[in-house]
């Protein structure tokens with residue numbers, strides 16, 4: 631599993647902190663940058679790399695985490711969850727099988743950010759029928775829009 635990480639100008643230092651934390655744990659982290667691109671560009675670039683290989687997960691960071699999560703969720707097959715605490719990070723994986731976590735660099739501190747990504751990365755999808763069914767409805771809806 632690769633962890634793809636990207637940020638806009640509001641999240642440069644925060645991204646570096648999170649990336650260092652993950653690398654210290656031995657994770658393979660792919661950094662798509664940046665301190666210059668707008669959050670929709672970074673969202674697209676992280677999303678495409680997450681989808682390129684089964685099991686990859688993504689971390690996207692902007693000031694609030696809002697814009698970049700909205701943008702990432704426009705990419706078919708992406709379920710990006712904006713998380714502000716460990717509970718939502720856990721539920722995003724368990725119930726929603728989210729493949730990207732979005733973080734707000736101007737909202738949460740470094741230690742909470744590290745705890746959120748640790749939880750997100752180590753929690754597996756529950757694989758329960760009721761959650762599979764609901765996620766399938768999202769996929770079906772995406773297909774109708776084509």
Ligand code: RB5
Pocket residue numbers: 638639640669692693694695696697698
């Ligand atoms: C940039 O100033 C800020 O708008 C952006 O990082 C993000 O918070 C948007 O949702």
